[in-house]
Amino acid sequence: MSVADKLLxxxxxxxxxxxxxxxVLVVLWAIIAAESKLISVFSERLKKPEIADKPAYLKEADLERKGITSGExxxxxxxxxxxxxxxxxxVSNSADISLNRLQLRSIKAL
Incomplete structure (x- = not known):
């Protein structure tokens, strides 16, 4: 075998x-891309639904209601x-509790 044959x-x-x-690198890239899409699909399915910024619709207020509305x-x-x-x-609107029955003991700003 000559040197040229060895070089070839x-x-x-x-x-x-x-x-x-x-x-092999192309196959690994395809596997990683497929796993990424699969994980994103599963994470979207398991994701908790986000609460949209919807305006709060209040029921008609009973302005004639009487009762204790004071406290600490x-x-x-x-x-x-x-x-x-x-x-x-x-809180009163979302829990469907009238304001005169609602008692908040403490509120702390986060």
Whole structure:
């Protein structure tokens, strides 16, 4: 075997080796891309539904209702009276409890 034949055989072997490595890399890329899409599909199915920013529709208020509407609530974190009233209104509306029956013991700003 001459030197030229040995060089051609070495070049041929190197090209086949690089081709095999390239093909394995393409297969690995395809596997990773498929797993990524599969994981994203499953994570979207298991994802909790997000609450959209929908306006809160209040029922008609009974302005003639009488009852005890006073009490004490410990407020920490600089929550003012308007915010406290808003929180009580939202809790009352979502829990379907009238404001005169609602008792908040403490509210802490996060």
């Amino acid at each position: 055989l070495g070049a041929n072997t190197a090209m086949i080796g690089m081709g095999i490595v390239f093909m 609530c410990v407020v920490t974190g600089g929550v003012d009276d308007e915010t406290l009233a808003l929180i009580m209104t939202v």
